[in-house]
Amino acid sequence: MRPSFAPEALLEVRAWEYALRFLFGGAVTVCTGLVAHRFGPSVGGLFLAFPAILPATLTLVKEHDGRACAADDARGACLGSIGLAAFAAVVWFAADAWSPVVVLSLATLAWLAVSVCTWIAAFGRRARARAHHAAREVRRARRISR
DSSP states (O other): OOOOOOGGGGGGOOHHHHHHHHHHHHHHHHHHHHHHHHHOHHHHHHHTTSOTTHHHHHHHHHHHHOHHHHHHHHHHHHHHHHHHHHHHHHHHHHTTTSOHHHHHHHHHHHHHHHHHHHHIIIIIHHHHHHHHHHHHHHHHHHHHHO
16 A cells, blocks of 8 residues: 545535544543543653544544455554654654754654655565566556467
């Protein structure tokens, strides 16, 4: 699966779907606040990495595009969460030593690098194999058509 952006898909979303996302996001935020209140901001902050609208998004993607697309979105969220862990680690270790601008810049770069590397590790081989197979089929079709 290759990440893509389709702005025309925004027109297909109905109002109740936005409401569902709002409710799920609010519920996750409230739960995160309760965890932070009970166990402290360090533990509660870990739960902020959970995408607040992920449950609603996966539900809606499954309804619109099928289970396979929802599973791909869930995998992407997991890989993004690994990147967020890298972001948190950089902030945790560097926040006292460097300025906030430097720390946030480095943390963002760490998130990006880890997210891209985990995506390549998880999906890159499969995508390259599909591309190789497709190229082989094209070559075979050209030989047959001659």
